[in-house]
Amino acid sequence: MRMKTFRAANSTAAFAKVKAELGSDAVILSNKTVTENGCKGCEIVAAIDADPVTLKRSTRENVIEDALQDSIGWQREWSQIKGHILALMKPQMDLDSLTPKQKLALEYLEREDVDGKALTKVYCELREDRDCSIITALDSMVDTTPFGSKNWSGKFHAFAGPGGAGKTSSLVRLALKEKKAHPKTRICLATADGGRGKGRLVLKHYAELAGLAFREIITKDDFILLQKESNQFDMILIDLPGLPGQILLEEWMVLYGMHKCSDLAIHLVLNPYYSTAQFERFIEKYKSEQLASVIWTKLDEACTFGAILNMAFASKLPVSALSYGSGLKNSIAPATKEMIWRLLFMRKLPGGDIQP
Ligand SMILES: Nc1nc2c(ncn2[C@@H]2O[C@H](COP(=O)(O)OP(=O)(O)O)[C@@H](O)[C@H]2O)c(=O)[nH]1
Ligand SMILES: [Mg+2]
Numbered sequence: 001m002r003m004k005t006f007r008a009a010n011s012t013a014a015f016a017k018v019k020a021e022l023g024s025d026a027v028i029l030s031n032k033t034v035t036e037n038g039c040k041g042c043e044i045v046a047a048i049d050a051d052p053v054t055l056k057r058s059t060r061e062n063v064i065e066d067a068l069q070d071s072i073g074w075q076r077e078w079s080q081i082k083g084h085i086l087a088l089m090k091p092q093m094d095l096d097s098l099t100p101k102q103k104l105a106l107e108y109l110e111r112e113d114v115d116g117k118a119l120t121k122v123y124c125e126l127r128e129d130r131d132c133s134i135i136t137a138l139d140s141m142v143d144t145t146p147f148g149s150k151n152w153s154g155k156f157h158a159f160a161g162p163g164g165a166g167k168t169s170s171l172v173r174l175a176l177k178e179k180k181a182h183p184k185t186r187i188c189l190a191t192a193d194g195g196r197g198k199g200r201l202v203l204k205h206y207a208e209l210a211g212l213a214f215r216e217i218i219t220k221d222d223f224i225l226l227q228k229e230s231n232q233f234d235m236i237l238i239d240l241p242g243l244p245g246q247i248l249l250e251e252w253m254v255l256y257g258m259h260k261c262s263d264l265a266i267h268l269v270l271n272p273y274y275s276t277a278q279f280e281r282f283i284e285k286y287k288s289e290q291l292a293s294v295i296w297t298k299l300d301e302a303c304t305f306g307a308i309l310n311m312a313f314a315s316k317l318p319v320s321a322l323s324y325g326s327g328l329k330n331s332i333a334p335a336t337k338e339m340i341w342r343l344l345f346m347r348k349l350p351g352g353d354i355q356p
Contacts, residue, residue, distance in 0.1 A: 003047040007034065010194050010218045011042040011255050016244040022048040024246065031255065033219040042219045082117075093123045102126045105134035112344060113306030115276060118313045135341060142309060143318040145293060146334030147174050147267070149185060149235060152320075154263045156236045158192075159295070160249055160286055161269035163242025166297030168199040170269055170323055171237050172206045173332040178235060179210055188213040188233040190226060192256060193241040203239055220257035227261065240266075249286045258290075265292035267320055272296060272307040279307065283314060293320035296335075300324045303355060305343045324349040 004022065008014035011031060018026050026046045034043040095103045106126065110119060118141065125137035145151050159167040175187050189207045193199045194216055207214035213233065217223050230236060243252055249266070253259040268286050270279075294317050296308055312319065322339055325331030333339065333350040342348040347355040 001047050001049055003029070003045065006044045006046065007036070007041060009039075009041050010192070011044070011220065012192070012241050012244070012247070012252065014042045014044045015247060015252070015255050018044055018046045019244075019246045022046055025049070028255075031220060033221045040218050093120065095123075098123075098126050099130050102130075102132070102134065108345070109134075109306065109309070111304075113304040113310075115306065115310045118306075118310050121313060138309065138341075138344075139337070142312040142337060142340055143316075144335045144337050144340065145318040145320050146336060147293070147295070147320040148178060148334050149182065151334075152265060154265050155230060155233065156238065156258075156261055156264035158238040158240050158258065158264060158266045158290075159269055160240045160266050160291075161242070161295075162282070165242075165269045165271055166295075166323055167242075167269045168193070168202055168239050169326065170295050170297055170321060170332060171239050172203065173323070173328060174321060175212060175235075175237050176206070176210055176328070177332070177334075179212065185235060186213070186233045188215060188226075188236045189239070190215040190217055190236060191239045192217040192223075193239050194218055199239060199241075217256065220255065223257050223261075243285065248284075249288050249291075253288060253290065261290075264290055266290045267293045267295050268317070269295045269297055270307075270311070271298040272302040272305055273298070274307070276310075279311060279314075291315075291317060293318050295319070295321040295323065297323035299343065299349055300353070300355070303347075305340075305347070308340055309344065322350050324351055324353075 002022075006014045006017045008017060018028070026048045029045045029047055031042070031044050034041055095106060098106065106119065106123060109122065121141060122134070122137050126132050126134070159171045161167050171189065175189060178185055179187055189203050189212050191200045191203045200216065204214050206212070215222070215226055217226065217238065226236065240252070243249060250259070258264060266288055268282070268291060270282065274282070294311055294315065296319060299305070299322055308319065319335040319340065321332055322335050322343075323332040330351055339350045349355065
């Protein structure tokens with residue numbers, strides 16, 4: 001067994017070092033807060049069940065062999081198989097079995113980047129009933145739970161997603177919206193994204209301006225503390241970091257002790273213009289029992305909105321908010337189905353603007 005101690009500014013950074021050096025099979029033996037030169041940080045002791053002498057030499061052949069055996073390779077292969085199955089099914093989607101109006105709607109969705117899986121489902125619904133409108137067919141495929149204390153009774157809300165997706169700004173804007181609608185709500189903004197600095201400062205700044213509480217989560221000890229004082233708050237919004245390369249959301253939640261919090265909903269923040277392969281990767285990376293909704297951002301920068309339907313169908317998660325601008329005001333809305341239909345069929349943003 002090989003054991004090593006890793007230190008970094010927070011658990012995310014320390015865990016990224018563990019993964020990079022010891023790989024995915026490393027076992028965490030301890031994970032604690034340490035103070036060095038007056039600054040709090042994280043120390044992880046990890047071990048791997050391999051003798052360094054017997055570790056494979058990093059030759060070009062070994063690297064390629066490992067890559068071929070990697071699970072990502074397998075995922076790609078599976079994704080290709082699914083692609084082939086859909087390609088085989090497509091000719092069987094006899095559009096002429098639909099009414100001209102239904103056919104037009106289906107062709108429109110394809111142009112809007114609705115993928116094969118979702119299109120096949122819509123086609124099957126329409127074929128069943130010639131009177132079935134496209135909205136009726138889509139209705140069972142998309143769900144919304146508008147973000148806000150009215151619809152979300154849980155206390156903890158964590159915002160996850162790739163770096164730059166709009167997690168911090170969505171969190172701040174939704175907190176301010178909630179505060180405006182219910183001034184007495186006691187809101188706490190917490191950041192677990194301390195490492196990079198900027199997101200943390202933005203959150204702290206707005207918390208101070210709006211008179212909201214602010215907490216920093218550097219290791220799991222800080223989350224334990226936050227849970228202990230949670231009866232002071234009605235809503236706790238946690239900003240998660242963009243997870244480095246190999247780190248999965250589920251393991252990150254374990255690292256910070258958040259996986260056991262039954263009162264925690266994770267909202268996945270995404271932009272509609274990522275590639276299909278990227279979305280498939282995200283579904284794997286952000287898989288979690290606690291995942292409760294998708295927040296779509298940067299709608300004002302997208303030119304098609306099929307991804308909203310694709311993700312809703314693939315993940316079965318409701319959409320909770322739609323963001324359509326970078327400013328603080330009038331740029332995010334708790335999601336409703338009408339908004340999604342208007343986006344999908346009219347390219348009309350929740351604020352009323354039409355996308356070219
Ligand atoms: N155009 C546009 N920009 C946005 C939107 N949401 C966030 N942004 C911008 O995207 C950038 C990254 O946002 P941020 O919240 O820091 O992303 P994070 O890394 O996921 O926390 C910032 O410059 C935001 O102002 C949106 O809906 N539309
Ligand atoms: Mg951020």
